[in-house]
Amino acid sequence: MLNLLNHLKTFPQGGVHPDDNKLSAKSHIQEISLPKIVYIPISQHIGKPAEPLVERGDTVKAGQIIAVHEGFVSANIHASVSGKVGKVEEIMDSSGFKKMAIAIRVKGDDWEEGIDRTPGLVKEIELNKKEILAKIMEMGVVGQGGAAFPSHVKLSVPEGKSADHLIVNGVECEPYLTADHRLMLEKPEEILVGTQILMKSLGVENAIIGIENNKKDAIKLLKKKSKDYRGIKIASLKVQYPQGGEKQLIKALLNREVPPGGLPIDVGCVVHNVGTTFSVYQAVQKNKPVIERVVTVTGKGLEKPSNFWVRVGTPVSHLIDAAGGLPENTGKVVSGGPMMGKALADISVPIAKATSGILIIPEYEAKRAKEYNCIRCGKCVEACPMGLEPFHMMLLAKKGFYEKAKEDNIMDCIECGSCSFECPSNRPIVDYMRLGKIMVKKLNN
Amino acid sequence: MSDSILYTILSLSALGAIAAIILYFVSRKFKVYEDPKIGNVEEVLPTTNCGGCGFPGCRAFAEAAVSKNDLSELHCPVGGNEVMKQVAEILGLEVEERDPYVAVVRCTGSVEYRKKTNIYDGAPNCTIAASLYSGDTGCAYGCVGLGECVDACQFDAMYMDEKTGLPVVIEDKCTACNACVTACPKEIMELWPQGRRNRKIYVGCVNTDKGGAARKVCEVACSGCAKCDEVCRYDAITIENNLARIDPELCKLCRKCVDVCDAHNIIAVNFPPKKERPPRKAKATAKKEDVDIIGMVKKENDKKDEA
Numbered sequence: 001m002l003n004l005l006n007h008l009k010t011f012p013q014g015g016v017h018p019d020d021n022k023l024s025a026k027s028h029i030q031e032i033s034l035p036k037i038v039y040i041p042i043s044q045h046i047g048k049p050a051e052p053l054v055e056r057g058d059t060v061k062a063g064q065i066i067a068v069h070e071g072f073v074s075a076n077i078h079a080s081v082s083g084k085v086g087k088v089e090e091i092m093d094s095s096g097f098k099k100m101a102i103a104i105r106v107k108g109d110d111w112e113e114g115i116d117r118t119p120g121l122v123k124e125i126e127l128n129k130k131e132i133l134a135k136i137m138e139m140g141v142v143g144q145g146g147a148a149f150p151s152h153v154k155l156s157v158p159e160g161k162s163a164d165h166l167i168v169n170g171v172e173c174e175p176y177l178t179a180d181h182r183l184m185l186e187k188p189e190e191i192l193v194g195t196q197i198l199m200k201s202l203g204v205e206n207a208i209i210g211i212e213n214n215k216k217d218a219i220k221l222l223k224k225k226s227k228d229y230r231g232i233k234i235a236s237l238k239v240q241y242p243q244g245g246e247k248q249l250i251k252a253l254l255n256r257e258v259p260p261g262g263l264p265i266d267v268g269c270v271v272h273n274v275g276t277t278f279s280v281y282q283a284v285q286k287n288k289p290v291i292e293r294v295v296t297v298t299g300k301g302l303e304k305p306s307n308f309w310v311r312v313g314t315p316v317s318h319l320i321d322a323a324g325g326l327p328e329n330t331g332k333v334v335s336g337g338p339m340m341g342k343a344l345a346d347i348s349v350p351i352a353k354a355t356s357g358i359l360i361i362p363e364y365e366a367k368r369a370k371e372y373n374c375i376r377c378g379k380c381v382e383a384c385p386m387g388l389e390p391f392h393m394m395l396l397a398k399k400g401f402y403e404k405a406k407e408d409n410i411m412d413c414i415e416c417g418s419c420s421f422e423c424p425s426n427r428p429i430v431d432y433m434r435l436g437k438i439m440v441k442k443l444n445n
Numbered sequence: 446m447s448d449s450i451l452y453t454i455l456s457l458s459a460l461g462a463i464a465a466i467i468l469y470f471v472s473r474k475f476k477v478y479e480d481p482k483i484g485n486v487e488e489v490l491p492t493t494n495c496g497g498c499g500f501p502g503c504r505a506f507a508e509a510a511v512s513k514n515d516l517s518e519l520h521c522p523v524g525g526n527e528v529m530k531q532v533a534e535i536l537g538l539e540v541e542e543r544d545p546y547v548a549v550v551r552c553t554g555s556v557e558y559r560k561k562t563n564i565y566d567g568a569p570n571c572t573i574a575a576s577l578y579s580g581d582t583g584c585a586y587g588c589v590g591l592g593e594c595v596d597a598c599q600f601d602a603m604y605m606d607e608k609t610g611l612p613v614v615i616e617d618k619c620t621a622c623n624a625c626v627t628a629c630p631k632e633i634m635e636l637w638p639q640g641r642r643n644r645k646i647y648v649g650c651v652n653t654d655k656g657g658a659a660r661k662v663c664e665v666a667c668s669g670c671a672k673c674d675e676v677c678r679y680d681a682i683t684i685e686n687n688l689a690r691i692d693p694e695l696c697k698l699c700r701k702c703v704d705v706c707d708a709h710n711i712i713a714v715n716f717p718p719k720k721e722r723p724p725r726k727a728k729a730t731a732k733k734e735d736v737d738i739i740g741m742v743k744k745e746n747d748k749k750d751e752a
Contacts, residue, residue: 342577428567428568434573435570
């Protein structure tokens with residue numbers, strides 16, 4: 001009955017309910033000390049790596065551009081600290097692969113002139129549509145939800161298509177992570193102004209901020225504040241993973257379905273994360289590039305699960321130390337959440353623009369359980385938010401029937417992990433879905 | 446009673462005759478002509494359908510051979526020259542002899558030399574592991590060790606050595622069908638000419654990092670020091686991207702580079718063990734060389750002379 005009264009929006013198909021475990025939800029976003037050295041990868045985004053502008057021995061200030069975007073689908077990279085540039089070499093980054101990175105030895109904390117570091121809110125948007133886009137491009141804003149897609153590309157609506165809705169993604173459906181939640185609580189007005197900037201840039205009248213119902217305080221606060229802003233609605237969504245998936249969110253809020261292989265713009269939507277929205281505010285109103293972000297450091301064994309303001313390029317180990325050090329029974333350190341995050345091979349890797357959390361999983365939870373045969377129970381089919389048949393595709397991929405897998409739309413898989421989460425036989429379904437996707441991409445080439 | 450049996454036999458034979466006439470005309474009308482040579486060629490092929498020739502099976506190879514009527518670009522690696530000769534005989538063509546190839550594993554970074562830095566516990570598949578991160582050792586180029594090449598091999602010509610964690614090719618069984626080469630996500634497997642008396646020398650490393658960085662993560666990594674290049678008299682060795690590569694066509698199998706390599710990753714296969722030279726001869730050869738080579742030899746000679 002209660003459910004009927006508070007009817008919450010959600011996507012109609014699939015989905016799972018993992019434990020919330022939002023351990024750091026009550027912890028304020030804290031500033032932490034600067035590390036001795038930062039490594040800033042020149043490829044923190046989807047697209048071409050940026051072209052380095054500095055050399056070893058150069059002195060840089062925080063906020064100074066150190067690598068310039070190469071082509072349209074690429075993003076500028078800025079120094080996150082002041083100091084001397086060290087080696088420009090290949091290091092392991094949070095993706096698990098070796099990539100070029102610029103090392104900077106931290107000295108003091110000088111900032112580039114022209115960056116407004118005062119906490120005051122700037123409400124008036126002075127720039128016009130074109131200038132906003134140029135500013136976002138210049139300041140290196142990328143999607144901070146995880147995929148790191150350059151924001152200016154998303155905002156440049158291709159010819160023949162038009163957007164009528166902006167959706168701001170404050171769902172944060174991954175268990176454990178609280179970075180977006182804390183940001184919404186502590187910077188609500190900034191996010192709302194950022195939303196207005198994005199609306200102006202896209203030329204849309206309507207914006208919806210979607211938030212999962214386990215963040216009631218954020219919903220309440222944003223609802224109260226949003227009364228002063230035109231065209232912004234706050235929608236509370238049912239707690240269901242993967243509510244924060246772009247396609248699921250659009251379906252839940254507007255009941256529109258993105259076609260297979262399509263983008264949200266095909267159904268008139270553009271989706272941005274709240275973190276990105278905040279960065280857009282800072283870029284446009286405060287002239288501040290993306291050099292710091294909120295990162296959740298959490299885990300069951302951790303002494304102080306917290307949220308930090310972290311400069312891009314800070315080593316993960318520095319954050320773990322600030323949160324009370326690595327617990328003894330650590331099994332895995334994951335970048336991102338437990339469902340879609342990636343285990344790190346090394347904890348000295350730097351935080352990138354799209355790293356939303358560091359999760360420390362104790363040994364007893366980190367190990368994979370023994371795999372059994374598929375019993376054809378169909379739980380993965382029920383759980384799949386994209387309406388695929390994961391058990392079948394896993395077998396197709398395992399046995400090398402990639403063309404058949406392509407016909408069955410394996411490329412629609414969003415790798416959310418719901419199938420593996422539900423599987424009673426502990427089968428590594430997502431792993432093989434990924435294999436299938438890699439091989440289909442190879443076939444297409 | 447006898448009438449009904451007679452009628453049945455008559456009506457059924459009439460039906461049969463009509464059907465036979467119809468079938469005769471239909472089969473005439475829809476006859477598909479197939480060159481009998483295709484069947485003949487297919488018969489001599491190994492029928493393993495491995496795809497090593499580049500066609501999706503032996504039948505497709507046979508069809509291509511017959512329709513092209515030219516064997517210069519076709520080769521069945523499994524059957525080798527013998528089978529190709531038979532194919533040529535059937536088609537009345539000539540075929541060039543080709544050197545047989547065999548697959549080699551270009552990674553010597555065993556568990557002992559290449560220490561694990563983390564544990565991979567995902568699905569046991571090399572491509573998946575390689576797509577996730579650079580690997581469970583510091584080396585981003587070396588063997589993943591989950592045996593996708595072994596799974597791909599149809600001829601039981603490979604196995605994973607549990608001691609070293611690396612795949613091993615059984616040369617007698619390897620048909621050079623290329624399956625392991627395409628299966629390996631790290632491009633470690635390569636087809637190598639079988640060589641005179643099955644002898645071959647190749648570099649067992651694919652790491653293109655700079656010397657120090659490569660050696661840090663793997664004791665037997667090629668550092669690109671070019672010592673092998675200096676010692677090679679036939680210009681068979683090139684150093685590119687900090688990695689040595691031996692050209693099998695130029696290599697005369699002299700094994701000088703094998704001795705000189707610090708990392709011991711230049712692999713010489715199927716050579717007899719080197720004989721210890723008797724002391725007298727050693728003296729003689731040393732004297733010959735003392736003019737142009739190393740002071741070490743000279744000194745030794747001096748000492749011996751003194752004694």
